[in-house]
Amino acid sequence: MVVKRRTIKLLLFAALCWWLLAPIAARALIVKADLPQADAIVVLSGSSTYIERTHTAADLFKQGRAPLVVLTDDNTRGGWSSAQQRNPYFVERAHEELVRQGVPPAQIRVAPGVADGTHEEALIVRDYVAAHGLHSVLVVTSAYHSRRALRALKQTLAGTETTLGMMTAPPGWQTPRSEWWWLHYEGWRSVAGEYVKLIYYWLKYG
Secondary structure, three states: OHHHHHHHHHHHHHHHHHHHHHHHHHHOOOOOEOOOOOOEEEEOOOOOOHHHHHHHHHHHHHOOOOOOEEEEEOOOEOOOEOOOOEOOEHHHHHHHHHHHOOOOHHHEEEEEEEOOOHHHHHHHHHHHHHHOOOOEEEEEEEHHHHHHHHHHHHHHHOOOOOEEEEEEEOOOOOOOOOOOHHHOHHHHHHHHHHHHHHHHHHHHHO
8 A cells, every 4th residue: 555655656746747847848949049130031841830930931021030031842742732733842832821921922932952851951051041142041940940950050051151040930839839748749749859859960960
């Protein structure tokens, strides 16, 4: 009986610790580097989160933070579109969403190259910046991806004299809120999975 009570107390204590620490773990992944003005807003590709990212980018564009929105392309197709009778690429859907949110099509660009991962995507941003003579970029990504993305971009843009800013789409829409991420499959993918990716990136890229 005593052992059973101790077990219950330990389980309750573990549950309380998890309830307190899980949100902290999620918030620790979120970083920002605000930039009042930039030459371009760069929206990192994210097939499952393209709506929250493009809406954030459109809001920044309408605030006058940059005259141009640049999309990266992960070369991934989305679901079936009855209007187009095909499976559009997510970069196409992101373009459509930006236009729907009020960004003129003439002010939207797609950076060449396939973003197979965050490091490769950072290289694409670096090459685009160099090719178009940009001196500053305001990058938009999902909240839980921001720490790794900012690290990768700082590494690849080091020595280019490019001013880097980063803004995140707030969690709670396409990504779960930090308080309850562990109750959702997407939360485990975007929070717990992100820590695995951070360790991998640290080991591979330093």
